[in-house]
Amino acid sequence: MSLSSAIRAPETLLTERLRLRRPTAADAEAIFARYSADPEVTRYMSWPTHRRLDDTRAYLAWCDNDWARWPAGSYLIFTREPAGLLLGGTGLTFRTPQEAATGYVLARDAWGQGYATECLQAMIALARKTGVRRLEAVCHLEHHASAHVMEKCGMRRQGVLREHTEFPNLMQGVRQDVVRYALEFWS
Ligand SMILES: CC(C)(COP(=O)(O)OP(=O)(O)OC[C@H]1O[C@@H](n2cnc3c(N)ncnc32)[C@H](O)[C@@H]1OP(=O)(O)O)[C@@H](O)C(=O)NCCC(=O)NCCS
Numbered sequence: 001m002s003l004s005s006a007i008r009a010p011e012t013l014l015t016e017r018l019r020l021r022r023p024t025a026a027d028a029e030a031i032f033a034r035y036s037a038d039p040e041v042t043r044y045m046s047w048p049t050h051r052r053l054d055d056t057r058a059y060l061a062w063c064d065n066d067w068a069r070w071p072a073g074s075y076l077i078f079t080r081e082p083a084g085l086l087l088g089g090t091g092l093t094f095r096t097p098q099e100a101a102t103g104y105v106l107a108r109d110a111w112g113q114g115y116a117t118e119c120l121q122a123m124i125a126l127a128r129k130t131g132v133r134r135l136e137a138v139c140h141l142e143h144h145a146s147a148h149v150m151e152k153c154g155m156r157r158q159g160v161l162r163e164h165t166e167f168p169n170l171m172q173g174v175r176q177d178v179v180r181y182a183l184e185f186w187s
Pocket of ligand 1: 040
């Protein structure tokens with residue numbers, strides 16, 4: 001399938017409890033205040049904890065480019081009730097029109113309520129809808145909560161990739177082991 005025949009994702013998605021929408025430049029302050037600058041939240045992320053608002057603005061510029069290039073991109077996660085509390089981020093990162101990666105990050109006060117599971121289910125449905133054939137996600141080998149979310153959503157453990165990803169908030173300049181999960185869609 002060529003990129004021109006891929007189905008473009010809606011910029012807003014609703015799940016049972018959440019509203020997911022494409023980020024805009026105006027979201028920088030809220031993202032910075034809620035999660036991107038929190039060392040506890042970003043511990044297992046592959047990007048450095050944001051130190052300045054400009055770090056978050058640079059991320060939002062990247063999001064815009066990604067959305068311009070591919071059928072979908074990053075989403076911010078908000079509560080539906082009460083409306084509009086920012087909880088975190090998720091999304092699809094395309095490598096080709098048929099292959100995408102996903103992930104999720106939630107503000108600390110949003111952990112343990114099933115939100116990551118709800119978001120991943122939405123991203124799996126979206127990947128299928130936009131014509132993705134293979135959806136992947138990786139997590140640090142010791143990040144058991146994240147691995148559990150992927151397993152709950154039916155992603156299959158592919159194995160451990162040794163010395164694969166740098167986690168700059170754990171240790172700079174060293175690639176660490178990750179577990180890779182994937183789902184393939186053929187219908
Ligand atoms: C990891 C994270 C996304 C989980 O989000 P969440 O909304 O709390 O996840 P959910 O509530 O949907 O599910 C978490 C599951 O993991 C389980 N869990 C929590 N801690 C665990 C641990 N240490 N070991 C194994 N399972 C664990 C929970 O019990 C729950 O499973 P259950 O529903 O069967 O009880 C969230 O903590 C987060 O955003 N962390 C910071 C960013 C991050 O690390 N993102 C992932 C990068 S790969």
